[in-house]
Amino acid sequence: MPLFFFYLAAFLNPLVIQFIHQNNFSMRKFMISTALTLLMATTSLAGGYQVSLHGQKQSGMGLIGTSLQMDASAAYFNPGALAMMPDQLSILGGVSGILSSVAFQMEQPSLYQATTDNPMGTPFYFYAAGMITNRLAAGLAVNTPYGNSLSWEDNWAGRFLIQDISLSAITIQPTVSYRLTHNLSVGAGFVYALGTVDMERALPVEGPEGEGRVNIEGSTANFGFNAGIQYSHPGGINFGLSYRSQIDMEVDDADALFNNIPGTLSAAFPAENKVAVTLPLPANLDFGLSYQATPDLMVGMALNYVFWEAYEELHFDFEINTPNLQDSHNPRDYSNTLIFRAGGEYRVNEGLFVRAGAYFDPSPVNEEYFSPETPSLDVLAFTGGMSYLPTRNLSIDASLLFLMGLEQDMMYAPENFGGTYKSRVIIPGIGISYSL
Amino acid sequence: MHIHKIKNSLLFIILAVFLGCEAEIDQHIPDTGTIDLTAYVAVGNSLTAGYTDGELFRSGQEYSLANIMAGQFMHAGLESFKQPLMKDEIGFGGRLVLAEVDGAPFPVPMPGNPDPANFENIYHADGPFHNMGVPGATAQHLLFEGYGTLNPYFGRFAANPETSSVIADALALQPSFFTLWIGSNDILGYAMSGGEGAGITPFEEFELYYQIILTELTAGGAKGAIANIVDIVKIPFFTTIPYNALVLDDNQAAMLNAAYANLGATHINFSAGPNALVVVDTDHSAGLRQMEEGELVLLTAMEGISQENWGSQQPMAPEYYLSLEQVDEIGEAVEHFNTVIRLMAEAEGVAYVDIQSRLQEAETGIYFDAIGFNTEYVSGGIFSLDGIHLSARGNVIVANEFIAAINQEYNASFPKATIGNFPGIIFP
Structure with missing residues (x-):
């Protein structure tokens, strides 16, 4: 009988292997979903949360800004308009607080509801610009065009897609602008972008200590450009056109930390893995028009075309692959969007301006690929703002935005998670500007 | 700066209250449709009882198909649903758990001796019971008077083990609504004995028993839902070890x-x-x-x-x-029984739950609320460690199929159970 002893081992092996393989299905999914998560995280910023809070004055007017030529903030909104600013020197800075809330009702019939408990997002901006000659202006823009904090309630039903996520991108943009004629100026800036991501989701593997979790944390930097042209008609009409290039945020070595994985499955999820991924921040083409209707009243509009189609696919490349943790290609299929903005400013007196505006920001997300990482709904927003000038050179600027993410039925079809989403965002902001 | 912050926060609070900053979605209001929820009784076998991981035990019963459905019906007005709960997590002692064997998860018997109290009849202390799922029961068994003397799983909660039939005890509760999932064991006994033990219930007998059961359950005007059976040979008990292992x-x-x-x-x-x-x-x-x-x-x-x-x-x-012949024989029986069940659902006007199709879909992988499932042993997530019975989440999947069919048939809108709120398979 010892003759046959050998194939006991021979048989046990395949069985053990089989057990591991049997876990393939559910684990391959983790990896795929992880990939989706990062992408969505990015899109959620620029979709429903692309609030473009880059100046309290613009924020008060529905975020129009492309055709405005009032101060150094033009460096961001339209570098072409910078050389048209009325002052020799302009410095301004400000910060906003994004107070957002997303509600979810699972696909009917269900009583399941969840909401987010998001930490406050705090986008900020700083601009400085001066006229070097009569025609040439130079400036610097530092701001946060992308940034998002989303935290779903603990153990919510969508935790396998996302539990919480925090992203931010800071751009630093040196800019020059040149006035070609009295009415026409052009400008361009070099954009240096720094991005960070930190996200966590649950894994549907359970051990005595509960469910596993994966945390992905990384940062990266890359370059882009911003260019624009401004035409100022003597009749008080300004036209602006600007283009911000796509910036691919290539994270080469994000930490992929697998926590609380049951011991017998730990080989499938190396506890301290790395992952490389590229997150494209899409290009923007903005057109703006503003009109000084009376000496005290200015009205304007802007169209922002966002090239979301850049999100065709996202590739996740894990440094350590296991049979259960493979690299993944994730088709995205986002759509370009056109945001319509309108707003105006009224001068009450020398020391007080009031502003109002509104915009409609349609969701770029394919409704079959709508995930709670991206509560990016069609957004209708109303804005208001004011500036108080204690002296001629100093302005204290405030704005308040109210965003309504319209109630929509959405599905994340690849993993059959869907329902009704709705969001509400309130964004108060305060800033100061100085001009000489 | 501080003053502005304060001003700002004040302004914000006022506006938040005024405009309603918190996103809210109107809650769904469950509707019973044409169903009367005065008394819901679940009739069936181990799959209804909550038998899982090779045994009937307390937490398995809490996540039983019947209890999950009852929990959802309670959102629409069902007042009580009583189960014949085991005293502990051991039951009669057959439970399997996953343990680490050579670094890999492997099913092993759970240590511990069964409490004799689990075998004692609890009807008079705790009954009557609405979960009338009896592990091991065939269609015929449900009608068998004195079945409690043959099957200790029924003996422990029958009104009178010597004389009760499962159906009689169920009817004693005067159900206004019932679910019935029976028939697997009419084939499974044969299949699990490698085709050597008890034969498959003859087709005409199955039809007869099923007809009697359904007629009795609906006699008092009760509405209900009946489910077909799964492809027996596709469950992990038969698919895990390959023929060329x-x-x-x-x-x-x-x-x-x-x-x-x-x-x-x-x-x-x-x-x-x-x-x-x-x-x-x-x-x-x-x-x-x-x-x-x-x-x-x-x-x-x-x-x-x-x-x-x-x-x-x-x-x-x-x-x-x-053997191939036996596999075919089992497949034919499943098809025949399921035809009987479907035709009876149509004839009696009760909801028909197509579990067979749902599990066929799951073979290649299916997602529910971002959790992936398939029909593989242990890792598939639907079947428990015994390879035959459902896991807690497997029960949720089936319960939601029942609810969908019931909603459709009776113009109701019972809410589905949220699968992520139920435990998965616990790995060591």
Whole structure:
């Protein structure tokens, strides 16, 4: 009988292997979903949360800004308009607080509801610009065009897609602008972008200590450009056109930390893995028009075309692959969007301006690929703002935005998670500007 | 700066209250449609009872199909649903748990001795019970008076083990609404014995028993839902060990070939790689042969194969595999029974729950609320460690199928259970 002893081992092996393989299905999914998560995280910023809070004055007017030529903030909104600013020197800075809330009702019939408990997002901006000659202006823009904090309630039903996520991108943009004629100026800036991501989701593997979790944390930097042209008609009409290039945020070595994985499955999820991924921040083409209707009243509009189609696919490349943790290609299929903005400013007196505006920001997300990482709904927003000038050179600027993410039925079809989403965002902001 | 912050926060608070900053979505209001929820009774076998991981035990019962459905009905007005709960997590002592064996998760018997109290009748102390799922019950068993004397799982909660039938006890509750999921055991007994034990219930008998059960349950005007049975041969109990589970190298194959040649069994051939297991087959001229593709090895053969050389040195007994003929026979029975169940649902006007189709869909992988499932053993997430019965989440999947069918048939809108709120398989 010892003759046959050998194939006991021979048989046990395949069985053990089989057990591991049997876990393939559910684990391959983790990896795929992880990939989706990062992408969505990015899109959620620029979709429903692309609030473009880059100046309290613009924020008060529905975020129009492309055709405005009032101060150094033009460096961001339209570098072409910078050389048209009325002052020799302009410095301004400000910060906003994004107070957002997303509600979810699972696909009917269900009583399941969840909401987010998001930490406050705090986008900020700083601009400085001066006229070097009569025609040439130079400036610097530092701001946060992308940034998002989303935290779903603990153990919510969508935790396998996302539990919480925090992203931010800071751009630093040196800019020059040149006035070609009295009415026409052009400008361009070099954009240096720094991005960070930190996200966590649950894994549907359970051990005595509960469910596993994966945390992905990384940062990266890359370059882009911003260019624009401004035409100022003597009749008080300004036209602006600007283009911000796509910036691919290539994270080469994000930490992929697998926590609380049951011991017998730990080989499938190396506890301290790395992952490389590229997150494209899409290009923007903005057109703006503003009109000084009376000496005290200015009205304007802007169209922002966002090239979301850049999100065709996202590739996740894990440094350590296991049979259960493979690299993944994730088709995205986002759509370009056109945001319509309108707003105006009224001068009450020398020391007080009031502003109002509104915009409609349609969701770029394919409704079959709508995930709670991206509560990016069609957004209708109303804005208001004011500036108080204690002296001629100093302005204290405030704005308040109210965003309504319209109630929509959405599905994340690849993993059959869907329902009704709705969001509400309130964004108060305060800033100061100085001009000489 | 501070003043502005304060001003700002004040302004914000006022506006938040005024405009309603918190996103809110109107809650769905469940509607019972044409269903009367005065008394809901679940009738069935182990799948209804909450039997899982090879045993009926307390937490398994809490996540039973019947209890999950009742929990959802409670959102629409069902007031009580009582289950014959075991005293503990051990039940009658057959439970399996996953343990680490050579670094991999492996099902092993759970340590601990059953409490004799689990075998005692609890009807008079805690009854009557709305979960009338009895592990092991066939269609005929539900009608069998005195079934409690044959099946301790019924004996422990029958109104009178000597005289009660499952159906009689169910009817005593005067159900206004019922669910019925029966029929698996009419085939499973045969399949789990490798086709050597009790036969499949004859088709005409099954039809008769089913008709009687349904007629009795609906006699008082009760509405209900009935479910078809799953493809028996597609459950992990029959699909986990492949017919060619014997993986050999050249040397091992040669030694085995020599050994069988010495016995004169030259039709038994091994080669390097996966090899078909050797089985006893009395219909074969040599009395033994190697398995063919499509034939199925029972999960219970695992220990024998891995530790006692079944299928290699020792031909595996007929009780541990299903021949192609037997697989076909089982498949035909499933189709026939399911036709009977579907036609009866139509005739009686009750909701028809197509579990078979749903599990067929799950074979290649299916997601519910971002959790992936398939029908594989342990990792698939639907079936429990015994390879036959459902896990807690498997029960949720089936409960939601019931609810969907009930909502459709009776114009109701009972909410589905949220699968992520239920535990998955626990790995060591």
